[in-house]
Amino acid sequence: MHRRFAPFADRVLPPAATIAMLAALWCVFVYVPNERIQGAVQRIFYFHVSCWWGAYLGFFVAAGASALYLWRRRVEHDWLARAGVEVGMLFCTIGLVTGPIWARPIWGSWWTWDPRLTMAVILWTVFAVYLVLRSAGREDPEITRYAAVLAIVGILDIPLIRISVRLWRGMHPSVISAPPGKGGLDDPRMVVGLLVSSIAMVLLFLWLLWLRYEGLRLRDWLYRLEDRMEEAAR
Amino acid sequence: MSGSDSFWYLFAGYGAFWVLLALFLAYLGRQNRALEKELRALESRFHTGPKA
Numbered sequence: 001m002h003r004r005f006a007p008f009a010d011r012v013l014p015p016a017a018t019i020a021m022l023a024a025l026w027c028v029f030v031y032v033p034n035e036r037i038q039g040a041v042q043r044i045f046y047f048h049v050s051c052w053w054g055a056y057l058g059f060f061v062a063a064g065a066s067a068l069y070l071w072r073r074r075v076e077h078d079w080l081a082r083a084g085v086e087v088g089m090l091f092c093t094i095g096l097v098t099g100p101i102w103a104r105p106i107w108g109s110w111w112t113w114d115p116r117l118t119m120a121v122i123l124w125t126v127f128a129v130y131l132v133l134r135s136a137g138r139e140d141p142e143i144t145r146y147a148a149v150l151a152i153v154g155i156l157d158i159p160l161i162r163i164s165v166r167l168w169r170g171m172h173p174s175v176i177s178a179p180p181g182k183g184g185l186d187d188p189r190m191v192v193g194l195l196v197s198s199i200a201m202v203l204l205f206l207w208l209l210w211l212r213y214e215g216l217r218l219r220d221w222l223y224r225l226e227d228r229m230e231e232a233a234r
Numbered sequence: 235m236s237g238s239d240s241f242w243y244l245f246a247g248y249g250a251f252w253v254l255l256a257l258f259l260a261y262l263g264r265q266n267r268a269l270e271k272e273l274r275a276l277e278s279r280f281h282t283g284p285k286a
Contacts, residue, residue, distance in 0.1 A: 028248075040240040044247035051251070090258045094251055101247040105239060208258070215265050222272055229279065 013207040020200035024050075024193075032193035036186070044102040046193050050201035051094040056158055057205055058088020059127060063155040066148035075220060078144055081151055083212035085130050087205055092124050107171065114170040119161040126154040 028046045035042035062084035069077035099117070100110040111117065133147045165172055185191050 041243045041247075043244055047248065047251055087258075090254065094254050097250045097254065098247045101243055101250060105243050208262075211262055215262065215269065219265075219269055222269065222276065226272075226276060229276070 009206075009210040013203065013210060017200065017203035017207045020196070020203045024197040024200035027193040027196045032189050033187050035190075038106055041102060041105050044098055046197040047201070048095060048098040048102060049194060050197040051091045051098065053198050054091030054201045054205040055088050055095055055123075057202065058084045058086075058091060058209070059123070059151070059155050059158065060084075061209070062088060062127075062130075062151045066151040069148050070145065070152075076217075078139070078148070079213055079216040079220065081148060082134055082216060083209050085127050085134075085151060086212055087208045089124070089127050089131065090208070091201070091205065092120075092127065096120060096124060112171055114172050115164040115168040116161055116170050116172040119157055119164050123154065123157045123161065126150065126157065130154065 024046070028043050032043065032046070034040055062081045065077045065081035065084060068074070069081060099120075103112075104110050130147050130150050133143055133150070136143065164170060185194065
């Protein structure tokens with residue numbers, strides 16, 4: 001699996017992510033029109049929403065890999081889970097920072113304890129706990145198992161984030177599911193802008209995931225070498 | 235809200251994106267440097283041989 005994916009990841013992902021990111025920036029700052037009520041600040045939306053796709057992807061990858069780790073106890077699945085959480089946390093943090101920057105001029109407040117926002121903070125906290133658990137140097141199998149369970153439980157919050165706007169009638173806009181003219185994307189160019197930004201963010205996510213996975217794989221290799229040298233020295 | 239205010243928030247939003255991405259890349263770089271340091275320590279141990 002690793003050997004088959006490595007040439008693609010090393011040769012294709014860096015240029016693809018760079019080109020897609022440049023295209024996304026061109027769309028956001030040049031191609032899409034100003035939203036008629038919110039003005040220029042609405043353009044934060046394109047990267048804000050796309051970053052949440054990156055966060056959800058990271059946490060789903062982590063949960064899937066954690067389930068595989070608990071089932072098969074293969075260390076590769078644990079590296080993938082940890083890399084997924086770390087990259088997912090990057091995108092989740094960007095989403096939580098860019099949201100209030102949009103909210104301040106539109107809602108008149110940096111933050112409200114709206115159901116979707118509260119659920120998003122809970123998601124960030126759960127996976128921050130995962131990273132704290134994993135931050136101790138060499139891997140303890142028991143902690144790795146607890147962390148794997150936490151990653152699986154943690155993603156149960158994601159469907160709640162998605163449905164919270166409809167379920168508890170929060171303030172957070174539901175732009176993608178809203179019809180045009182009622183808070184949705186009024187212009188087809190806005191849909192293109194969101195699509196290109198989302199593709200760019202997914203490619204960036206895959207590239208960062210790969211870099212982190214490789215780092216964890218090489219570190220594990222190094223630890224095994226050290227252990228073998230110590231055994232040989234005895 | 236004036237147009238200049240709107241642009242200030244817009245650039246703050248995209249600035250935050252690039253700053254956080256740069257911090258993550260710095261974290262990856264630090265991890266790689268730590269790995270390289272450990273590899274060099276292992277290499278020097280390999281050349282000097284196990285201590286009695």
